[in-house]
Amino acid sequence: MNKLSVDLTNCDKEPIHIPGKVQSHGFLIAINKTDLTISYVSENTGDYLFTPAKDLLDRPISALSGYFNQPDFNIDDLLKLGVIRKSFDAISPYPVEVNKNPFYLIINESVNDWLLEFEPVSLQYDIxxxxxxxxxxxxxxxxxxxxxxxxxxxxxxxxxxxxxxxxxxxxxxxxxxxxxxxxxxxxxxxxxxxxxxxxxxxxxxxxxxxxxxxxxxxxxxDSPIITFKENTPLxxxxxxxxxxxxxxxxxxxxxxxxxxxxxxxxxxxxxxxxxxxxxxxxxxxxxxxxxxxxxxxxxxxxxxxxxxxxxDSEAVELFNSTAIVLSEHLNRDKYLVDALTNHDKNLLNVTNGTGVAIIFENELKTIGQVPDDESIWELADWIKDNSDESIYYTHRLSEIFHPAKNYKDIASGILACSISKDPDEVMIWFKPEQLSTVNWAGNPDKPVTPSADGLANLSPRKSFETWSQVVNNTSEKWLPEEITSVLRIREIIVAHINKKANEIRLLNEKLQSAYEELDTFSYTISHDLRTPLTSIKTYAELMLKNKTLDDNGKKMLDRIVSGANKMNFLIKEILNLARVGRSEIVYETVNMQSLIKEISTEVWAAFKADNAELILGQSIDLKGDKTMIAQVFTNLISNAVKYSSMVEKPKISVSANMDGGETIYSVKDNGMGIDNRYYDRVFELFKRMDNVKEIEGTGVGLAIVKRIVERHNGRVWFESKLNSGSTFYVAFKNR
Missing domain, CATH: 3.30.450.40 (GAF domain)
Incomplete structure (x- = not known):
């Protein structure tokens, strides 16, 4: 081992409470607590009392009285008074004269002795x-x-x-x-x-x-302390x-x-x-x-x-006021993330951080100085995998999570907090690296110099030129007030989410009840309407056979029969919609290639669409209720044929692809398309566009499609341009 290799804790091991010496501007006498004899004296005591210091050792306390020109001065009495009062604060400093010079006697307690320290009085101060x-x-x-x-x-x-x-x-x-x-x-x-x-x-x-x-x-x-007690320092x-x-x-x-x-x-x-x-x-x-x-x-x-x-209270009050404002935003705004980020007072004000990110419902929103989105997602995954607590913080992130070195200038410190049972939903505050220069009074690594005996000893620094140490990879520490503030905001957000979840649960229950009532009502009304409607149609058809009717009468009866047919078709559609809501889903593997070909054959025959071209792309089997899925594709393909019938060469394409955990089917046509003014009405019941009124329809088919797909936990959407055709998409989760 190199002789100059020394543990810097040597200074910490120095026994400074038992130096064996006193400063020479005063002198010390120690009195044994047990027998009140003089047990220690500083060597310079003799200079002040004009007697060899060693001659005082082991003498009774009373022997000191002769060295002070004060008949009423009795050290024994002072010690007894201090013991009774359990303190010498009221006694010290006690004025005495030492060879006609004013001194203060200060009495303190040591382990086995009373310390009598005599110091000169300085008349220059009246502090x-x-x-x-x-x-x-x-x-x-x-x-x-x-x-x-x-x-x-x-x-x-x-x-x-x-x-x-x-x-x-x-x-x-x-x-x-x-x-x-x-x-x-x-x-x-x-x-x-x-x-x-x-x-x-x-x-x-x-x-x-x-x-x-x-x-x-x-x-x-310094003046050494002498005693007759060997190896027992004072x-x-x-x-x-x-x-x-x-x-x-x-x-x-x-x-x-x-x-x-x-x-x-x-x-x-x-x-x-x-x-x-x-x-x-x-x-x-x-x-x-x-x-x-x-x-x-x-x-x-x-x-x-x-x-x-x-x-600290001002900081806490500021954080508290932020919590109150954010709570008001949450109660007023429709969306949680907007409430927390879209106002002057926002999540960034919850701490002293310089940036904040929130991940909620698989979306990321940031404020202030933050790493790029990809790095935040990576960091969020790391936090999820490495912390089981609802809150995690560090001021030395890059030393723990090495990828963070790439953005240590803006995120050397993080304070992360989960906001729901989902570990992927989290808020993260950031603090930048302290690229400040700490100016040391000399190099903080004390130089080590060899002593005369060849051993290495610490010596104090010999140069006091400013030595700079750059503190990197480190942010300011997170204050307790900041952590408390984040936990308070978390409580507010969690309570808000729970409240909303409960409201949604109640709404879902009411909606389910309403759906059931509507289905029952639709089924009952539709069923009850079919009997009188059949009678109207039958009587109208009988009357048409009467040869005595003139042309106007026949025309009116034809309209009655046509209206009855339309109404019958509408009732049938309503019954289908009601049936979708009431029927249990029976899951099975549906051969989509076979099903689409079967539906296409029926649709082409029904619409006499011999001039329409069917392009079948890739088919992927689905897991679902075969009858309901058949309804979905029957409606979509029928609409594609119907609304492209006006073009010279109708083309209908049906294809599927896999995307993540979903199978997505598209049904595309080159028909009349949908005006963007009506986009929000496409899947509503009984809603039809102004430009399709000449084409037979009820406005129920797409509502049925939407309900079936959603009952399969899927999605449905469309893309369309007026006079250029439409593409409808249905996505089913892979089970």
Missing amino acids: QSLVGRSASAMLQGKSVSALLSGAAVEVKKLINYDRIMIYKFLDDGHGEVVAEEKEEHLEPFFGLHYPASDIPKQARELYKLNLTRLIANVNTN DLTNGGLRAVSPIHIQYLKNMGVYSSFSISLIANGELWGLIACHNYSPKFIDYKAREGSKLIGEILSSALEYRQAEE
Whole structure:
């Protein structure tokens, strides 16, 4: 293994909570909780108390009283008071004098010890009196970005560091400078990104516990902690004087920073980010100043939660209003897809996506920036095969579905949602690739340098030139609010589809009942009419035999007989139509070649169409009721012969072909054709065109054709041009 191959998590393994040292601007004494003896001291304690630090070890706490010029100062009493109150917040900082110099005593708890930290008092700061004004000015920001910018300005006024940055942690742990206030001569860091390794995991955990962190001077030597306890380092998790990781010190030196101060920002219980303060000369701010700054951080943290919640609520409200409008469209518009896509507020407004596609009833409709239709159909099939859930989303589509690399610029992220029990019916929102350049403060891959002993150790970056990393194949992540919005729209659409399905079911039941009543009525009336009609015809024919009748009388009786014949034919057709609705379909294989030849022979004889040419193409057998199918082709061929009888050379063609799962027959003639004004009336009962009134007919035949074909779950349609002929098509599903 190459010696320079090092796991970047080394920084995460550094035990920064037990550094064994303290910063030298103060000193530390640790008191054992059990016997109240001095268990640890920082080596520089002797410099402040004018006594060797090691001489203090293992002595009782009472021995400390002689080193402070305060007769009323009793550390034992302070510890007891803190234990009773279960907190030292009301005690710290406790003012003391160390060799006539003002110090603060700050008491914190360690695992087995009490930490007594002594820090000098800095008289240059009176931050607490300014906190209220600063907080008020900061909170003027109405948005998150304005709030952060205002916070950077106010913190700089408070502590006057050269550079104040608001540093936000992103999902993967790396950070971004989202606000900045600095001296004019300094290079801006706003917008720069920093690798997650700059602030390792255990450091982020400490930032949640210690809301402020001061490094007064990177060039001073830390003071070691001494103890008589072997191999038992002092846990300084709660200590303010805790020494800093050597890697981080070198990191700051490489940046030219002499002093740094950070304030933690906690939102919803998690570390949201830091107010990171840099100074390019040594700078110390005392405990009270840091506490005032911490208060600013706590106010900003609460405001962040509130402002972010406000912005989230605005997004949710926008999505909710879209859902309400789309629901209104669905209730008003005839077609579902039109309701969702044909208005100013439409499916695209359900998320922050830049495009959306909806597949419904085997049709595709898109809005905005989307892949081509073929790619969408392919993607929809992939989603169906790879997700059992009603919703699926990703912000790295091309890494999961490789064909998506061809359109990653417009669809690196997708959010898909089914809208019915049919898995082929789906809505898909798209987000484009983030071809934005992330500006890193130096290469995020920390260089590894060999140490003197030949082992490879991580060292901080030595160059802070902007290093760019192009983030590709990735879109912005889908927000929880977007996912919730899509699920809400899905509920609305599913409810609408179910409502329509129920309405159609009820209508079908009513229609079926109406059909049955109509069939019964038609059959009864037609049957009852035939008896008196036969009598009328019979008596008229008898009267015609009377030789005493004059020509006018005979002409009138001929008209009665002709009318009776026509009425009889019409009744017969109505009975046929009624019979179609009432008869059960008996499926069998129908030899179509034989059937068409038989029908053609009968039709040619009935119409005496000797001059008409019959062209029989390919025949394909059908599965269906033979009697009903015979009615279909009898009507179609009869019409073709009838309506082409006026041309010099009538031609009737009958042929079949397979198309997908259907067998399609066409019956074509070169007759008079159909005026396009009457296209919508062709299959209606008793409807006939004005140009065919001289040709015998009832307007029932094509209605029979339509009903028979639909009862076989098939389709019927036509193409026609006036004076150029017609072609009727019937399609039967292959069973």
